[in-house]
Amino acid sequence: MSPELERNLAGCKTVAAKIRALDAAGYPRAEIARLLGKRYQHVRNVLEEPGPPKLDAMAAQGMAEADATFFHHTPPHTYFLSVGANGSVVLPPEVLKALGARPGGIVIADLEDERFTLVSGMTGIQLMKARLAQPPRPGALASEELIEERRREAAIEELEAQIDGPGPSRDD
Structure with missing residues (x-):
């Protein structure tokens, strides 16, 4: 040299x-x-x-x-995550740390079109409060929106049950 x-x-x-x-x-x-x-x-x-x-x-x-x-x-960082045979995705430790996610903790996920966004539990709560504070759409019935939201949640729960098999329910 x-x-x-x-x-x-x-x-x-x-x-x-x-x-x-x-x-x-x-x-x-x-x-x-x-x-x-x-x-x-x-x-x-x-x-x-x-x-x-x-x-x-x-x-x-x-x-x-x-x-x-x-x-x-x-x-912002881009991560390429592998999907396991059971559909699980493991988040890198730095992502978990940034979200404040600990074992047994909560991370809020939002699916919109083809974009899946994860936010910390506290940020998710703040976003939900902001959504609830918005006035309802004109002509929309709150009951219809609630029924549609419950159907989406039920479909997600059914999909999770198919992927994970039997496990603890939300009420546990």
Whole structure:
């Protein structure tokens, strides 16, 4: 390894840090991949992924520099989850932590069209309260909406029973 290359990589503990250091030194991506023995796609992913916001950028957006240390905004993450043979999906630990989900706890799920959204129990309660506070649609009977909602819940319970088999009921 050349002395110049060693200088560029000094202090880099991770492969991603080495990739970023070589990129900052002006090395092309293909050369970085060759030098580090990595695939080009790996180098590209590291250089294309958004990093945490810079303190200067946050201060420029109107935040006081002293306050910036308390805030860390990370972009939304996409997870590819496998569906088990019984239809179960296991959430990554960081998702469970973000939702405040503990064993025996509650996470609220909302299915709309082809989008399934999970929120923490407290957020779900707040959303439900906001929904209930909205005035009813003109011409809609609350009883018809209640019956339709109960039919949806019954269909979900029946599907869960088919997937999970017999188990504890909601009343337990």
